Amino acid sequence: MNFLKKYLDRVRPNFEEGGKLHAFHSVFDGFDTFLFTPSTTSGTRGAHIHDSIDSKRTMIIVVAALMPCFFFGMYNTGYQHQLALGLDKFPFWEMMLYGFLAVLPRVVVAYVVGLGIEFIVAQWRKEEIQEGFLVTGILIPMILPIETPLCMIAVATAFSVIFVKEVFGGTGYNVLNVALVTRAFLFFAYPAQMSGDKVFVATGTALGYGQPVADGFTCATPLGQIATQTSDQLTLTGIDGKVLTTWDAFVGLIPGSFGETSMICILIGAVILLLSRIADWRVMFSVFAGGLIMGWIANMCATPTYPASYLSPLDQLLYGGFAFAAVFMATDPVTAARTRTGKYIYGLLIGVIAVLIRTYNNGYPEGAMLAVLLMNCFAPLIDWCVVQANISRRMRRANLTSKNA
């Protein structure tokens, strides 16, 4: 790799102050540090050695943890498409290819728009390019229905990167989870295209590959079906009309947002995040605990007015984006609570509110996204209380000793 390093060193002067390509110095810097670990060394006082971990490593582990869900999403997109066509043959590689081609433009749009803005802002602020969007860019297509129009993804991504992240100062300073705001923006700005029966299954051709499904096809997600249920006899059906079992939901062969359906893959991701200590187990654990508690309470007082209350607490965790939000969204260290005690409270409330919204508000079949965003707003307040406890402990101690003295 020495020739590459030499090449970069040779062209570097062009990008430095006064060079003719100075306008692209952040981009050059970004690629340079991406390819070669910077050889910047520590100062003359302070720690002389540093751990190998940096934010690139951190972000790439999260992306790796998302990969099982991503690949399963490709498979499931193809699978649901085959079902919608009424076929009973499921050729693996063709389904994977269809899913891949269906999601590819969405990934590309999210990355091009988001990273483009990051590059421009980094250049403008004369900073290094930050890695936060590596994760956000892959999350965005994963939490959206597969049929979300590309132009809407572009608009929503641009909105959240600019107004949720960059105006606050960039990675590390945002209050709200950028990927979730993209989802919420789409949800509220384009409600017709973002919910209902049409968007969760890929019906057209994917970049010209596959057969289109006949017009007039509709199918709701399990939570969508529950929200319109009127009796306590819940039967959830797949898009081929067959009954969906809990096992189907656990494996993830159900209609839903691209990467959110498979509990198995989410759990694999969770194991990666927890073993690598990138995500905090306190948050993850307490989101599930909160969901179970609220699911149990709702189930205890089940009523036909709120059909989702008939779901068992475990089913509450299984359907929709709950598990995905618990593992990948709530654990975002920047927007979550930062204190240890705060993390338990933060997670617990996300779990409770997610189930609360989806059960008692028929307008929103899914509450996980809104619950995380709501608690993002409250995380600083929770932390403030925990910090105040530390402060008043110190004050009490001071008063005690001054009294004794």
Add this chain to the structure above:
Amino acid sequence: MEIKLKKGLDLKIAGAVTDLTVHQADTKVFAITPDDFPGFRPKVDVKEGDAVMAGAPIMHDKNHEDVKLVSPVGGIVKAVVRGERRKVMRIEIAKDENQTFRQFDVASSLDGDGAARLLAESGLLAEMRQRPYDIVPDPAVAPRDIFVTAIDSAPLAVTPELAVAGKTKEIEAAVALLAKICRGTIYISVRPGSKIGNINGAKIVTVSGPHPAGNAGVQAANIAPVNKGEVIWTLDIVTLARIGELVLNGKRDFTTLVAVTGPEVARPSVVMTCEGASVASVLAVSPLKSSDHHVRIISGNVLTGTVTAKDSFLHFPYRQLTVIAEGDDKVEFMGWASLSPAKQSESPTFPGHFFKRPITPDARLNGGRRAMIMSGEYDRVMPMDILPEYLIKAIIGRNIDSMEKLGIYEVAPEDFGAAEYVDTSKLPLQQIVREGLDYMREALE
């Protein structure tokens, strides 16, 4: 009394001293660096060519004229090295064949004031620190408690008990002197199984746990934390023994044992010399491996030390010299994606985390500086009732009220050494804390 600390980080680095035999160095030139003594504003008392005795004052503090830095040997002032805007960088002294020692008037130190004056005059006060602010203590303010640490928990450090073996008499004499100044208790912290027995007048605290358990400030935070308006003094057991020597003989003892450690040292060993010795004379006894890459010579340990050079001098506390690879000449392709077990890390994202063999680190930051992203990283390595992330943010924001409430009086930069190592965002935490402490002191005094 016993304290068990759980949080912290014991880094296993290659190049530990295995043979505690003491080798004598033949040092000709010594230097005292005023920057090693935070809070000390140097005013030079000697000129080049002056003859000085061992223990003679060479600088005093502009704010407290009593507080002196003294010459570690008898000889001739070789150079007063100044930097930009005539800032005093160091005073170099060439050693004479015949050593003459300055005799101190110990008899006048019967009361607290006299004792403090003796410590200030003999340069021993400068080798202690006070909290708040982690500076050379103000001799006029009697400390609430004094914390002496006989533990060095930093990477590759050799136990300071080695230097005070058999000096119980000196330690007791020093405790008796400090007791005149101290309003409360004098604590001496030791590891379990220490050879330091009961010391009259002091309270022995057994401390177990990983680094920074050996830091006197960390121990204080777990025994009796510093509250607003209180002052404590901290020092190590070697300084305590030097005080004892002064009390018993009226002479300053400047000998020090320097552990020469690190992956770049051929045979890590313990070298005896005096305070401020030239690095070359120490490395002459314990040479470096021959290497074709740049090396970094650190006076002190890898977490809190000061960079020095082969032709330069040891820095306070003159106990350790660590030599590691600089690493600025290494080319590493996509290091962030590496699965190599050779990459040292406390994070389980690297396979190297699971191998318990000693690491051979270099001085690279291993990443770019970022905003604080991960949470709870500093907490894991700071055994104090402090919320480090919030304190650091308050310092960066120069918010005096918040800093005070979040406990800045309890901390010193060295307590953040391990946190600075594990930090994903590569923030210069110790520098931030140092600047915060200085800012507070200027604003409040």
